[in-house]
Amino acid sequence: MARRKPRTLRIALASTLLVAASVGLVFLSAYLLRLDREIRERFAGARWALPAQVYAAPMEIYTGLELSPTELVHELNRLGYREDPHLAGPGSFVPSRSQIDIHVREFAFWDGPQPAQTLAVRFGGERIASIARIGDGAPVDIFRLDPMLIGSISPSHGEDRVLVRIDEVPQLLIDGLVAVEDRQFYSHFGVSPRAILRAMLANLRAGRVVQGGSTITQQLVKNFFLNNRQTWARKINEAFMALLIERHYDKDEILEAYLNEVHLGQDGSRAVHGFGLGARFYFNKPLAELEPQEIALLVGLIKGPSFYNPRRHAERALARRNLVLEVFLADGLIDEAAYRRALAQPLGVDGGRSGGAERYPAFVDLVKRQLRGQYDEADLTNEGLRIFTTLNPRVQEALERRIVEGLAEIERTRKIKPQTLQAAGVITSADGGEVLALVAGREVRFAGFNRALDAQRPIGSLVKPFVYLTALERPGEFNLYSILPDEPIELRLPHGALWAPRNYDRQLHGPQPLYRALAQSYNLPTVYTGLRVGAEQVLRTIRRAGYEGDAQALPSLFLGAIGMSPLQVAQIYGTLAAGGFQAPLSAIREVQTKDGEPLSRYPIAVRQTLPDGPVYLIGWGMQRVVSEGTGRGVYAALPGHAIVAGKTGTTDDYRDSWFAGFSADRVAVIWVGRDDNQPTGLSGASGALPIWARVMRDIGVRNFDPIPPASVELLRVDRLTGLLADGGCSDTLEIPFMAGWGPQEWAPCAYGGEQSAPLRWLREIFGD
Known part of the structure; x- marks a missing residue:
């Protein structure tokens, strides 16, 4: 019996091992089945969360376009094209003084695919003279470079x-x-x-x-x-x-x-x-x-x-x-x-991270916000949507450069501690409300606080055009030559405090024509006008221009005690630039699936919310701001023949420096200040204005010279009296009035004046 024990133990041990192995095999099988199911589920269908790809607006190139060879080469380099004398493949080009040959990449645009093609772009000075296909020489009217991938x-x-x-x-x-x-x-x-x-x-x-x-x-x-x-x-x-x-x-x-x-x-x-x-x-x-x-x-x-x-x-x-x-x-x-x-070869790595997801973080932030009202988060981050935007890389580059260089220059010349100032800027199209460029701070690649969208800062004198616009909608009471008092004002506010506004320079200037009060940004005539028309009406005008905030209709509104972001300012100034037609600002043109199927289009939606006549008058007044008022420093940067309209803005204790304005095709807003809201010592003219002017010069704006609407007539008046003038008056001004509401009498200096009866008689016979 004793001899059988080892054999019994061996059998028991083997049985135990067999059971353990069987159990282990069962667990291993179950484990492998779970792994297998997980693998097949993850690899089946959509294997990755595909971020939405965000593209800039493509550059359109056509005969007659004002574009130099240097500028086109710069754009090709921005898009990663390479110099290749053989044009061996898409994404290559051959430059010369008067011609650039390009092997254009294929791209599936929102309105149809553009095939890869080799083109010869010929220049006549600073303008494109002709475009032809290399090979058969067939003329090409227009083509587009592939758009830059600016983020996701x-x-x-x-x-x-x-x-x-x-x-x-x-x-x-x-x-x-x-x-x-x-x-x-x-x-x-x-x-x-x-x-x-x-x-x-x-x-x-x-x-x-x-x-x-x-x-x-x-x-x-x-x-x-x-x-x-x-x-x-x-x-x-x-x-x-x-x-x-x-x-x-x-x-x-x-x-x-x-x-x-x-x-x-x-x-x-x-x-x-x-x-x-x-x-x-x-x-x-x-x-x-x-x-x-x-x-x-x-x-x-x-x-x-x-x-x-x-x-x-x-x-x-x-x-x-x-x-x-x-x-x-x-x-x-x-x-x-x-x-x-x-x-x-060197490493050849792009120093500016042009292809990275953080190229234009502030603009992409705006795109996200406008999309999230229409798409679920999962659609935006998982489905590989293609987002075509309005961003113009050339305008964006100019805005970035001028803000970065401008802040450093202001700090240096004003002896301000370096890296103290911040800035934000927005540039839009004047006619359709497309956001072309947006900068949220001097660290243009930093995806942090978006000052262009979220910094609610008092706008100061930027509000004054809307105070005067409200008045000009009453042509029986106000016109651009209405004489306004520049006198002390004291007003008891509802909560009991005494409000006694003063002019920027702490001086009184005597009675002022409305247009000059606007041009010189005098506070007291503005408050007088605002009190006449009412704070509720002024706020209503700002809302009709596109403001959607929750400001209160208080007298302090007349001097800009209303917080707005640069984007909101661009919205309301864009309505002035467009002659009273409001277009909600948009950063998106089209959304497609990853396969190119259209999902949403964003057509321009424009409606008239302000009357064209008064808006024309205020635009004329804002031209005077730039030509003879607080904004005259603009022409230190812009060429002398340029015509723009704009307005400076400065808030209490010089905490905020603004400049907002427009040309015929562009609206631009610049804010300069400090994140801690401490004074900067900068007015709108000394802080934001130089940056604004240099940006507008860089992007080559068109003159703001609108045709007067039918409701407006241009009359020549004597500057001294504001009455009708002619060749008999030495100091005159041609000024727009609402039709039928201009002066009816002749100034004394005019041939038609009371002191010139013989000349008036000759005038009646022979005309002017």
């Missing part, structure tokens, strides 16, 4: 990518990626035993996980499902999932997923994923146009996007790129000549 609307976890199909990927990238990251990719079944053994030996020697030995499939699993923690459990999980992926998907599908998922860097708060966005983020060009050295850098970044960041660690990145190029050469992917050419 990413999900909360901050991933961003531009999805690419494997057939859109350069073969050198595919072959080079396999050569550097996973030589056995096309032969293994998800894991590489040889690589695992090599990594295991290294890890045992180190006593911890120091080497991965991961295949491309395992890297995809790690990026797509797991985290970066180097633990045995995670590595085992990774291996199982890699095996399951290889069971369900072929090699091209796995590689395509990897090409779109791999992490290649960080753009502010957004992670740059995939080679599609990597090409734009680092080189500002589509993936298909990358050259060997650029492909090598992207492949090299996989090993450590932060460690080899070419913008921060250029030498390190260059060494890594060159090492990858050696692999390309050794594997026969490039020949010796191509290797030498690539090795001689």
